[in-house]
Structure formats: C-alpha cells, structure tokens
Amino acid sequence: MSQVRVRFAPSPTGFFHIGSARTALFNGLYARHTGGKFILRIEDTDKERNSDAFLKVIFDSMRWLGMDWDEGPEVGGDYGPYFQSQRTGLYKAKLQELAAKGRAYEKDGAWWLRLEGARTAAYDEHLKKDYEKVDAAPMVLHDLVRGQVARVEDRDFVIFRSNGEPVFHFVNVVDDIEMRITHVIRGEDHLSNTSKHLELFKAFGVEPPKYAHIPLILKTDGPGKMSKRDKGALIEEYQQRRYLPSAVRNYLCLLGWTPADGKEVLPIEEIIRQFEISAVHQSNARFDERKMSHVNAQTLRNLPAAEFAALARPILLESKVIDASVSDARLAEILGIVQEKVVSLEHLPEFMGFFFTADFKPDEGAKANLTKKGGDPVARVRELLPVLEAAAWNEPALEAAFAAVGAAHERKPTDYFAPVRFAVSGQGGGAHLLGVLRVLGRDTTLARLKSFAA
C-alpha cells in the first residue's frame, strides 16, 4: 500500500477546542505510527467567520502540543496551497467537471449535485417544506472504527453557494482527492456527512479514502458534547495553567483509545508505537479534569530533574519568588525535595515560596489544625528548639532530635512535625519536612522557629 497521508482540516473560526486537538492528535499519531504524512489544511471558505488571529491560535496550540505537520501552512508541501481560500480556481474547475458530466446543475443561483435515481415529491417535517426526494442507492461506508454503516442521501445538495463560494462538503472532497489523502480520521459528528462525501467521490469517479470516525468528548456532567464555553474545553486554558503539553496530549489519547499494555501515563514514543485505529473506541467519553490533573502530576514527577528545573525557573522568576541571582545549584537543591510532592507547576510558587522569604502568607486552615494533634504548637517548638540547636544539620541527626524530644516529653515525634512545618513555611503540608529543614539551613530554620516561639 502507498504511503499513508492524513490531514487535519480545521476552520479558523474560533478557539482551539479540545476535541479538535484530539482529532489532530489521532491523525498525527496515525501518520507517525505508519511513517506517513500529516497534513494541515485550513478550511477557510466561509469568509464571514474567519480571522487571522484564530489562525495563529491553531498553529500555536498544535505546536505547543508537539503536533507538527509535514505539509501545510508555514512549512509548504507539494500539494499546496493549503488554504482553501487560495484554491478557488481549482474548485471552479472541478465544478465544471461535474457539470460537464451532468452531475451538477444551477438553481436559484447556486450549484447542486445531482444524485442518480428516480425522483418524487416529498415533505420534510424538520424543515417544514417540500423537496424532491431521490430514490438513490445507499452509500455504504466501511468505517475503520464503526464497521459498516449504510446511509441514503435522498436529495440533491448545494456544492457552490449563490455568492460563488464552494461549500464544505465539496471542498473537503476535492482537496482530499487533490492532496491524495488516504485516511480521513475525524469526529463522529461527521458520520452522517459521509454519505454526501461518498456521493461526491462517486460523481468524480474516484475511489474514496478510508474513513475512521472517532468518538466525541462529552461534557463532564450534563448533556451533550464539550462546547467551547465549558471549563477545560480550550487548549489555551492548559497553557495558562502551566499544564505540561505532554500530559495534556497523553490524557487526550486516553479519551477514545487505550494503550494495549494498560499503562496510562506513557511517553509519546510509546503511544506512537502502540497506536492503532482499530483500537479506537466506538463510544463517546466524558471529559474528567481530575484524571487529567493526575496524568499531569505523574508526568511532572517523572520528569528528569534538569528538565523540571528548566520549567520551574521561569515560572518562579515570573511570580517573583526568585530573582536572577538564585544559582542553579541552590534551585536544584530545593527542587530536589519539591518535585516528588508538587502536583502542578501552576502551584509551584506558593508551594516553595517560603524557601526564599520569611515573609510568607500563613495558611489559616493549617493554623487551625495545629492544636488538634500536638496540643499547643508554641510549646512544642519551645521544647524542640534547644535540641535542634545542638543537633548536627543532616536528616538522620534531625530525625534523632525529633525522636529525642518526643521521648523527653512523652509525646510522639510527629507531634512536633506540624508546628515546625507551620513555623518555617506557614503551610500544613508540603515537601518532606526533614528535607525542608536541611535545605532551608540551620540558621534560617532556627530563626523562624525562635520567631514563632517568641
């Protein structure tokens, strides 16, 4: 079989929707899996609804997600131009081709595709109007995901508007032919359009590509598919919230497809290796922000330390937690104990800000919890202070100090943990406490404890 050629064909009419991202992703995965080509084509035939700003959103989002295209805008290719607005001549020529065959005709200023079959008058309950029903043969689709799906297209449809512009169904098919597309992977919302497309391929006398209609992403709760107004529906939201693009991509793969080996958090190379269209699910999936967040956290913790640091530094700079004077070595030391606990880059500044300033904002909830377990927190810190002052500043010694003070006052060593954490960080949770004290350093730790106990 010849080389696989798939395309993602968005219309720059809005934001980059999570469903679009996944469609693009599945196309890209299939291209990479098979060693084929991934083509980006911009469907901007409707001038009323297009904008250059939206175009940039598509490019930025796709690149952010690591979905680079082999042919298309900004990269070129042998089958361009890749903007449908620049292919008008081609569409007109193809329309003439159908007209010459007697398969297209003009009516009310628009051009229509003429279906083959006997005609009768009928009434459409939905549109509340009469129409000419065509007794056409069913179009049988052998969908790679859904199997055989037959549907009858029973009336002629518009392929060129009266304003001279071609409609979606027409350009979509013409370009798939001209661009030598071998597989069309798209959302299930296009399933019932496919009979129109198959009629067009038939009219052109061209063998249609293989189709794969993938399930849709539904709202977390409530009826219907994700709409752009739903929380979490737009890729830019994840960029703003510091999600790792690889984690977003990973989660999106899990919506509609399952890795054969059952591992859910896995690198893109492994996803590409395992990805099969035949394994794509048939049923729609509900979007789950919490699971996505979990995938993000897992991915974050699995990052090599250097990579984590490279991501963390600009975020900490931007939030003014650190300035440029903080050395890589110092940052690495802190990040070393933070990475295993933090769940998102978004929360990194508040999670580790106390390492750089004593002027942190105490967590009121944590403060309220202090007295619950260990009694009076100030008393605990006072008991502990002299022992810590005498201790060597490494984790085993610090652990021994907590144990000693606990034994001396007939308390559990852990009764001292929460007060100490709160005193040095203002928080109720966070990185491993002994590590925090070690990295914070003897002087800073003791100073904050004294200040707390004063």
Next chain:
RNA sequence: GCCUCCUUCGUCUAGCCCGGUCCAGGACACCUCGUUUUCACUGAGGUAACUGGGGUUCGAAUCCCCAAGGGGGCGCCA
C-alpha cells in the same frame, strides 16, 4: 419528525470478534487503615458496574432480536 452511532463501577476503561478461566480486572475520584514523617507523597485495603426484556445454548458481559436511554446529524456553517 427522519437518518445514524453508541450502551460494563460516579468517571475513563479491560474483557466482547474466537460463549465457560469474570460471583467481571485496572485507573481517576471517594472512604478506611498504616509507617518515630504531618502531607498535595507513598503503601495496604474498601465501597462501586455487565441498561431492561426476550431468544440461541448445557452455559452469555460476550451471539441474535426488541425496547429504553445517551450521542451526533438533518443549512447556500464547517
């Protein structure tokens, strides 16, 4: 109204094609417990599902039919 797709824990799903190994496995979330480390960590447990009804069969989550529910489409939008 018509066309079409889908239907396993709250959610994402494995199993279904090739019926018995499934009183249905995993993950997220939730709950409980654990550690001389509190915790946004980690470990161990737990609650929780084959939409319903017929049929085929010795035997059905798995095959067939019907119903119900959900999704999508029905535009000179894409």
